[in-house]
Amino acid sequence: MSTVGKRIKSYREKQNLTIEDLASRTALSYEFIKAVEEDDQYPSLRPLVKLARALGVRLGTFMDDQVSCDPLIVKLAEREEELTTHMAGEEPGMIFHSLGKSKTDRHMEPFFIEMLPESGKDTTLSSHEGEEFIVVHSGRVRLIYGQEESILEPGDSVYYNSVVPHNIGAADGGKAEIYAVIYFPE
Incomplete structure (x- = not known):
């Protein structure tokens, strides 16, 4: 690969x-x-x-390796790490597992994301066209959206316009896991 x-x-x-x-x-x-x-x-x-x-x-x-046919099924045991973001000092911050890999005609980017404790140290805001939908699977997640800060817990979700400056990371120095769907308009 x-x-x-x-x-x-x-x-x-x-x-x-x-x-x-x-x-x-x-x-x-x-x-x-x-x-x-x-x-x-x-x-x-x-x-x-x-x-x-x-x-x-x-x-x-x-992230695409090959073309798939519908429906695209990603079994938990077959889920692979696609990319890892690194924070200052080369520490891993987030590990992304693509859940849409190989579906070449997709309009959304679905991910399972492991948010390591280091991810909570970065509060840099970013923005881009599109929308994001996140569901917390485990741990606690800190969301900064514009001037507001929220803590999300397992089962909580958030849906927002990503043109507003935002940041998401693990809260309280712990690890968290989320499912995220990102939509980027063409």
Whole structure:
């Protein structure tokens, strides 16, 4: 299986773009894009969204291995880690498991996300077009949405417009698990 970073590099090269070209299109630094392509590490989904938009592909394109037919069933035992975000100091923050991988005609990005304690230390707000729907599976989750902060517990859900600056992370220094569906308009 190819890594997300290798897939980004492949799409960039297919379009005859240099890292500098992509940096200019995304406002991400040359060094950052090079690290994404070579080291396969990301601080959050936000830069991946920027890269996908700049390359004219869906975010899920970076995670797709093969084309599937409907319905796409992902068994718990077959769920695989797709990408891990890293916080300052290289500590893992979140581990994303794509639940829509290989469904090439999808309009949503469903994930099971393991939120490690380190994720709660980052309160950087991000925004992008679209919507997000999250259900807390286990642990406690801190949501910052605009000027408001909320704590969500198992069974709680939230649905919001992601154009409003937001941040989500594990609360209270613990681990949490969520199901998230992200919609990015074309």
